[in-house]
Amino acid sequence: MAEKFIENTRVVDLQPLGAANFLLTLEAPLISRAATAGQFIQVAVPRCSVLWRRPFSINDVSTENGLVEILFQILGRGTRALAEVKRGDTLNVIGPLGNGFRVESTVRRALIVAGGLGIAPFPFLLKRLGEASIPSVVLYGVGRREQLCCVDRLRERAEVYLCTLDGSAGEQGTVVDLLEKHLRENPPIPDLHLFTCGPTPMMRKVQTIAEKHQLSGQASLETVMACGFGACVGCAVPMRHPQPGVQEYYLACKDGPVFNLEEIIIHD
């Protein structure tokens, strides 16, 4: 099992990004050094009465400075409290957790499809893809312009196409529409690999499209998680090819959160 740590991390920065999104920078030297793109951390949210830690994808790391960044949106009590931390506060964090994206040597081109906060793990992945000299295209869709996050950082590392539901930035429509259009205009080459993260209905459509075009790909899934490291067995993800009666589920936290698209059933 990959090494994980419990660190008392220091809040270095909390930056509001448009709508209800925040970029949180933590000083977490052990985690930053061990992390790979697509892994996540479990954050104990202070001063709020939620029981479990809250999982967040690692948005980016700076190993030299021992920093870990997460991008999050306010959804409920935990994230509301997290948006109130101050510089210098201490947050207890477990990580890095799960299996990140695999960048096989056969991948020669990356197509990233992100919906909403599903953009979270991709700046880190793009850094890795860049180091491996793999050219990448990012298709990124949100509801409206204010919800776009880290677009500049994406543009430094990839060719980026945006879309919004209301047409306030990029094309009007969903990122699934954008993907279909992109594949029509750029017939997929062999060795093109998809990476996707976003709302479940979106990822299910991406899975279907990938199959239609016989594209290989990986998806980063979210499920509820009590622990995040394989202890509660609560984060079951149905296998596409189960061994009936024996093994029918993966664990999102331990076998994932990144799965090969062809291995999983994506439920709502």
Place this chain on the structure above:
Amino acid sequence: MIDLSVSIGALKLQNPVLTASGTFGYAEEFEGLIDFRLLGGIVTKTVTLDPRPGNSPPRIVELPNGMLNSIGLPNLGVERFITEKMPYLRRLGTRIIVNVAGRTGEEFVECVRRLETADGIDAYELNYSCPNVKEGGLSFSSDAHVAGRVTAAVRAVTKRPLITKLTPNVTSISDIGLACQDAGADAVSAVNTLVGMAVDIRTRRAKLATVTGGYSGPAIKPIALAKVYELARRLSIPVIGIGGICSAEDIVEFLLAGATAVQMGTVNFYEPTATVRAVEDLEKFCRAQNIFAVRTLIGAMEL
């Protein structure tokens, strides 16, 4: 030097803090997070005769001060448990208690019989009480005759210490406990989860795929404490207290109410170091209170 040791029949524990079944995996999940040698022992996730996949998701729900689960005892089956999990467990330098369940009394017996061939098992805990297994799982725990019969049948195939784990979802937990005691159990552990449920008012669906599930965590501590108190008053064998325990203070409460040892469960998910911290704090508490041996706290509540 404060003596933290306690005895569960022939089983000596260096301290009273155990991990609860199903909340500590097979320990490997906690590697690097805690030093296992500091624990009183580890109770493994339930093992059954045959492999089981577990229930459909959603399997867990967070509540303000507890959680619901309907995991459904997924496990590799006893054979693979012995070959794949025991080699790791037996070298951790702490007591290993293997938790066992079956659909029938024969399955309990057969599972323990297979485990008898494995080294490094310090005791068994029979899970009579998982509310998440459909096939009459509850009859072992809600019918004193059945509980007694299964306990006696397992007793006949092992000399290792035998603990029976009881459900709180019965009219009289101590009637069941007495039946286990009479059938030769060395100790009882209590409680397993309470039956509970939660409904999503927008989708109008139950929040668990199985509709009802097991409630655990800090919220159940007062209930668990009362059950442990009842058991300790009526039984002569040791009682292991379980339910919402998060800290050394909680442990002392259970000891005073009559528990000889405790298990910590749900807290491991969000505070994986809680067990070892509790051991440390328990020692500090004893020192501050001039208590030379933790066992002097057992049942020492003033009435």
